[in-house]
Amino acid sequence: MSIDNRPTVRRVLIITLLLNILVMIIKVVVGQMTGSLSLMADALHSVTDSANNVLGLVASQFSSPHPDREHPYGHLKFEAVGALGIAAFLGIACFEILKGVVDRLLTGGKPVQIGATELWILLIVLGINIFVAFYERREGQRVGSPILIADAHHTMSDIWVTIAVLAGLIGVWLGYPWLDIVLAFPVACLVFWSGWEVLRTNLPWLVDEAAIAPEAIHDLVMQVPGVINCHDIASRGVVGRQVFVEMHLVVAADDVERAHQITEDVEVEIRNRFAPVRVLIHVEPPTYESDQISYGPPAPSPGEDLKTQN
Incomplete structure (x- = not known):
């Protein structure tokens, strides 16, 4: 008997979507206020978080484990396809981050202005990201949902991105403005690694690799x-x-x-x-x-x- 976990998957995705939208709005507002390149790149990463949640909801809607005339083996691979979409979003985010760094290095820009208030706001954002990642991973493992586990990997990368950005902005606050640009590079690396992990996890399912020895x-x-x-x-x-x-x-x-x-x-x-x-x-x-x-x-x-x- 196949297990239909779609109601749980949809509930978790809706909760995380609302939280990711909140995080994205906060980062965009603070990024515009401070002029931070790394924070705007982080906000772009959060945009992909929200897009991934929407993608997951669509994929979950079509990923019924129950067979029918047209799909006698069920529709579960829709979840794996959705997870590959997440990997694609991560690749786009990585490219945009690197593009922004190169543009800043070539053309320069206005100096970053950061204060204690903005740093405290980013700490709250970090706490929300940590909650979303562990909540989504726990529920994904509990119900066996690749789309939730893949999205949790993405959100986990967002935690490290936010930590890197926060460290850079603290450095800017202490008088090292170049840290905002330098730390954008590890942000891109973390995003790329998360996409690779999602791809590596879901490709074996799509190409019918042996599930059991x-x-x-x-x-x-x-x-x-x-x-x-x-x-x-x-x-x-x-x-x-x-x-x-x-x-x-x-x-x-x-x-x-x-x-x-x-x-x-x-x-x-x-x-x-x-x-x-x-x-x-x-x-x-x-x-x-x-x-x-x-x-x-x-x-x-x-x-x-x-x-x-x-």
Whole structure:
């Protein structure tokens, strides 16, 4: 049975969207008041936070785990597509930050003016960002939502961005105006790293990378009474969210009813370990027994391995 976590995902995204809009407005206002390049870059990062929340709401609306005629495997990959959109937003933010730094270095600009009041306001903004990141990550892990976890990564990068900007503005306040430009570079690096993490996490799901090691499934299945051989194992999806498992099975059965019962026992064991999961089993006669657990070239025999080394 697939788990539909969309109501929780939507609730969390709406809460974080409202908080991110508040943070964005505060940064823009303070950035305009102080003339800080790094703070305006940070505000741009917060714009992508809000855009990501909207993107997540749209993706969640279409990411039902329940199959239908057009999508017999469900619609969960919409969440991964949404997460890739977040990575794209992060890349755009990184480019805009670097562009702003280069423009400031080439053309200069008015000096940054910062006071204690603005610094205290940014500390409050930092506290909001910390709350959003940990709240979103906790809820994403609890319900197994890639879109929430990906967005939490983005918000976590915003925390480090705000810390870097705050440190730079404190330096400006103490008489080091060049810190505002210098610290914009690590801001861009943090944004880029967050985008890479989101991309690295979600691409395996989209390209159907194995969700479970075939050896783990093989060891589990071979413990079921009546199973003689298990081979050509394949899996895809996300463990804890939805996994699809396929395999070929040789069983000790004299009739179809007994063979069916053994496959049912196998499915129960797999569901107990990796639920939610959909299992497809192809029962074969004993002559089809194979040592090839999964797909790809079979492992060489000891004699062939020795011959290769010589």
